[in-house]
Amino acid sequence: MTTAFDWESVQKTSLLRDSLPGELAPYTLSSGEGQRHHLGDWHVTTMARHTDTGGEFSLYRIAAPGGSGSPHLSVPGHSFVHVVEGEVTLTFGGRPHRLIGGDSASIPAGVAFSLAGRATNNSLFFYSTEEWLHRLVSEVGESTGSHIFPRNPTSAVSELLRSELVDGYGVTIHDGGESMGGGIDADRLGNHLPDGEVPFVNAAGHGDRFETFEQMNAYPVRARNTGGRFFAMDTRGAKAPYIPLHFHKEHSENFLCLGGRVRLHANGEEVVLTPGDFLHAPAGTIHSFSLAANNTHMLGLLTPPVFEPFFEYxxxxxxxxxHVEGGEPHFPAEGFAKAQAELDLVVVGPPPQS
Amino acid sequence: MTTAFDWESVQKTSLLRDSLPGELAPYTLSSGEGQRHHLGDWHVTTMARHTDTGGEFSLYRIAAPGGSGSPHLSVPGHSFVHVVEGEVTLTFGGRPHRLIGGDSASIPAGVAFSLAGRATNNSLFFYSTEEWLHRLVSEVGESTGSHIFPRNPTSAVSELLRSELVDGYGVTIHDGGESMGGGIDADRLGNHLPDGEVPFVNAAGHGDRFETFEQMNAYPVRARNTGGRFFAMDTRGAKAPYIPLHFHKEHSENFLCLGGRVRLHANGEEVVLTPGDFLHAPAGTIHSFSLAANNTHMLGLLTPPVFEPFFEYxxxxxxxxxHVEGGEPHFPAEGFAKAQAELDLVVVGPPPQS
Structure with missing residues (x-):
C-alpha cells in the first residue's frame, strides 16, 4: 500500500551505499549488491523491499542457469521484467516468448506466467508492486554471500516452488503451461503499447517513443498498463550534461544503468552508475543525472506514475x-515550464558541477 | 605481417587515452571512441589498426540496425566476432546462425560469410588479423562524429559493398548465400572447440574451459583455429585483487570489458574499464589487472598466441x-613458477595498490 511520502525527512537523509536502508531513504547498489539468496538453482538478489520504498515496490536481480525454469504461477501485484543477459523464455496465455537483452514484459496481478533460462548465463531485473518474492526467498531460499547461482543446488527452482513451501505468499501454482525454452520473438510493439492492464512483451527499442536532442525516450510500460501503479522509461542517448537539481514530493524515481555510465547527484553526493548498478531516489531526494558515456542506456522506474506526462512535455x-547525434543543442524550455507548473517537480538549483 | 616487438621502447611509452596512437604504444579507448565511419546503414568504429598494433591485428565495433546485412563475402585474414547487443545472424556454409550477446564466431581467411542485424540495436566486436575493413571504411565510408548508425543512410551496407567500390580490398562478394535474420542457435561447443582452422560459432559460456579460485576462464578460439595468429580468453569471475605487475616481450595483450569493471595498470597509470571499454597492452607494457566488480566479464585477445598455455598452467x-564464489583463496604457485620458467612472462613487482 502506498502512503504519502515524508519527503522532508528524505531530503535530510544521506545517500546510503551498497546496503538496503530498511527505511525510506536514498540508496545506491553496485551491480550484484543487495540481499542474496539461492532459490533452488536460481540466484535472487533483493535490491529493494517495501520497507526501503515506502511500500511502493520491490526489485530483484534474478540469475538462472540454462534449462532452469519456474512452474506456471500467478502472483500478487503487477510485475515488470527486463532481461539483461542470455535468453529467457517467458510463457503466458499458452505462448512462450523468447526474450533477449533489452526485451521486457509487463504482467498484471493474477496472470499465470513462467520464466525459464535458456543460455548458459541468464539474468533479468524483476520489479513488483508487491513483495511476495522477497518473503519467499527469505523464508524458503538459502542466504548466500555468492553473486552467482549455485553449481550444485539442493533442488531445482521448479521443484522448490511446487512444494508446499509456497503456500502463504499469495502465489498459485498452475499445473502445466510452462515452457523451458524457445518461443516466439518478443513482440515489436512500435508505438503501440496496449491500452489496458493486459500481459505483453516489448522488444528492445520498442514501446511508446519520444525524442529530444541526442536522446530517445521510450515507455516500455505505462500507468495505463499497471493499474496506475508505476511506469518505466527506457532512455538511450549520447553524452549529456547534468539537468537542473530538483526533487519530487509525490513520487520516487529509480535508476538502473543498462549501458554506458550514468552520473547521478543525490542529496549532495555523486555516484557513477555502470551497467547493473541501481539508485533509488525516493520523493524528497534532491537529484540530477547526466549521461556520461557514449550510447548510455538507462531504465527509469517511477512510482506512483504522476510524472508520466513529463517525457511528453x-x-x-x-x-x-x-537517437541522432549532432545538430544544434536545444532545451525544451516551454515543456519544462509546463512541467514545473503542472507536475510534481521542484527545481532547486542549476545543474551540479560534476 | 608480424615483426619483432620493440618492447623496450613500448615500456617507456605513456598510456594514451581515447585516441589511436598511430604507433605501437599502450592505449585505452572508452566505449564508442576510435575512428568512426558510417558504412551505408552500419556504424563502424575502428578501435585498432595495423599501425597501432605492430601489424598484429585490427579491431572494430560494428553497430547495425535491424534488417541490415552485408552481402555474402570472403575477406583477407582470420576474423573473430563477439556479439555484444541485440541479435546477429551470421551465415556461412549455407547455414544462418543466430548470435546473441556473448556468443562468438571464428572465421578463417577466405571463408564466405555474411552478417545481419535483427534486433533494433545490434552491436559486435570484429577482430581481424588484417585491416581490409579499416581501409574500406576509410575510403568508402563517411567519417562521422556520431557513435550510432545513421537514421537516414545514403545507402544500405548491402548495396554499398556490392558496388564496384569494394575492389582492391581483397574482399570477394559472392552472389546469394546471405540470410537477413533468424537461423539456428549458436553451437554449444562445451569443451570441444574444433581442432583446425574451420569456421565455427560458440555460444556464450562454452569453449575450452578452465577454472581457478572464483574464476572461469574459457577459450572461445585457440591458436589451432587461427593458423597460429592469436587466441582469445573469456574470463568471468568474482571480485579479485591485482595480479603481480609483469610484462611480455613477444606478445600483446588486449582487454575488452564485457561486464562489471576491470581495473588495469599500464606503464604506471591506472584505468578502470567498464563494458565496451578497451585497452591495448603491446609487448613491453608493464601491466596488471583486477576484477573490480561482482560478476565481471572480460575478453582477452592475445597475439601472437605464445601465451596460450598460461591459462592451463x-x-x-x-x-x-x-565459477563458484567462496571457499579458500589459493594461488597456483606451481603453475605460476612454470609459466615464469617456460613462457613469455617477466614479473617486475608485486600487485599494484589500487
Whole structure:
C-alpha cells in the first residue's frame, strides 16, 4: 500500500551505499549488491523491499542457469521484467516468448506466467508492486554471500516452488503451461503499447517513443498498463550534461544503468552508475543525472506514475527507433515550464558541477 | 605481417587515452571512441589498426540496425566476432546462425560469410588479423562524429559493398548465400572447440574451459583455429585483487570489458574499464589487472598466441560452466613458477595498490 511520502525527512537523509536502508531513504547498489539468496538453482538478489520504498515496490536481480525454469504461477501485484543477459523464455496465455537483452514484459496481478533460462548465463531485473518474492526467498531460499547461482543446488527452482513451501505468499501454482525454452520473438510493439492492464512483451527499442536532442525516450510500460501503479522509461542517448537539481514530493524515481555510465547527484553526493548498478531516489531526494558515456542506456522506474506526462512535455513523439547525434543543442524550455507548473517537480538549483 | 616487438621502447611509452596512437604504444579507448565511419546503414568504429598494433591485428565495433546485412563475402585474414547487443545472424556454409550477446564466431581467411542485424540495436566486436575493413571504411565510408548508425543512410551496407567500390580490398562478394535474420542457435561447443582452422560459432559460456579460485576462464578460439595468429580468453569471475605487475616481450595483450569493471595498470597509470571499454597492452607494457566488480566479464585477445598455455598452467580443466564464489583463496604457485620458467612472462613487482 502506498502512503504519502515524508519527503522532508528524505531530503535530510544521506545517500546510503551498497546496503538496503530498511527505511525510506536514498540508496545506491553496485551491480550484484543487495540481499542474496539461492532459490533452488536460481540466484535472487533483493535490491529493494517495501520497507526501503515506502511500500511502493520491490526489485530483484534474478540469475538462472540454462534449462532452469519456474512452474506456471500467478502472483500478487503487477510485475515488470527486463532481461539483461542470455535468453529467457517467458510463457503466458499458452505462448512462450523468447526474450533477449533489452526485451521486457509487463504482467498484471493474477496472470499465470513462467520464466525459464535458456543460455548458459541468464539474468533479468524483476520489479513488483508487491513483495511476495522477497518473503519467499527469505523464508524458503538459502542466504548466500555468492553473486552467482549455485553449481550444485539442493533442488531445482521448479521443484522448490511446487512444494508446499509456497503456500502463504499469495502465489498459485498452475499445473502445466510452462515452457523451458524457445518461443516466439518478443513482440515489436512500435508505438503501440496496449491500452489496458493486459500481459505483453516489448522488444528492445520498442514501446511508446519520444525524442529530444541526442536522446530517445521510450515507455516500455505505462500507468495505463499497471493499474496506475508505476511506469518505466527506457532512455538511450549520447553524452549529456547534468539537468537542473530538483526533487519530487509525490513520487520516487529509480535508476538502473543498462549501458554506458550514468552520473547521478543525490542529496549532495555523486555516484557513477555502470551497467547493473541501481539508485533509488525516493520523493524528497534532491537529484540530477547526466549521461556520461557514449550510447548510455538507462531504465527509469517511477512510482506512483504522476510524472508520466513529463517525457511528453520535454520530447517530441517519433516513429524512429534510435537517437541522432549532432545538430544544434536545444532545451525544451516551454515543456519544462509546463512541467514545473503542472507536475510534481521542484527545481532547486542549476545543474551540479560534476 | 608480424615483426619483432620493440618492447623496450613500448615500456617507456605513456598510456594514451581515447585516441589511436598511430604507433605501437599502450592505449585505452572508452566505449564508442576510435575512428568512426558510417558504412551505408552500419556504424563502424575502428578501435585498432595495423599501425597501432605492430601489424598484429585490427579491431572494430560494428553497430547495425535491424534488417541490415552485408552481402555474402570472403575477406583477407582470420576474423573473430563477439556479439555484444541485440541479435546477429551470421551465415556461412549455407547455414544462418543466430548470435546473441556473448556468443562468438571464428572465421578463417577466405571463408564466405555474411552478417545481419535483427534486433533494433545490434552491436559486435570484429577482430581481424588484417585491416581490409579499416581501409574500406576509410575510403568508402563517411567519417562521422556520431557513435550510432545513421537514421537516414545514403545507402544500405548491402548495396554499398556490392558496388564496384569494394575492389582492391581483397574482399570477394559472392552472389546469394546471405540470410537477413533468424537461423539456428549458436553451437554449444562445451569443451570441444574444433581442432583446425574451420569456421565455427560458440555460444556464450562454452569453449575450452578452465577454472581457478572464483574464476572461469574459457577459450572461445585457440591458436589451432587461427593458423597460429592469436587466441582469445573469456574470463568471468568474482571480485579479485591485482595480479603481480609483469610484462611480455613477444606478445600483446588486449582487454575488452564485457561486464562489471576491470581495473588495469599500464606503464604506471591506472584505468578502470567498464563494458565496451578497451585497452591495448603491446609487448613491453608493464601491466596488471583486477576484477573490480561482482560478476565481471572480460575478453582477452592475445597475439601472437605464445601465451596460450598460461591459462592451463594456472587453472584446472573443468566441465562446469560458471565459477563458484567462496571457499579458500589459493594461488597456483606451481603453475605460476612454470609459466615464469617456460613462457613469455617477466614479473617486475608485486600487485599494484589500487
Amino acid at each position: 520535454m520530447n517530441d513523439p517519433t516513429e524512429e527507433y534510435v | 594456472m587453472n584446472d580443466p573443468t566441465e562446469e560452466y560458471v
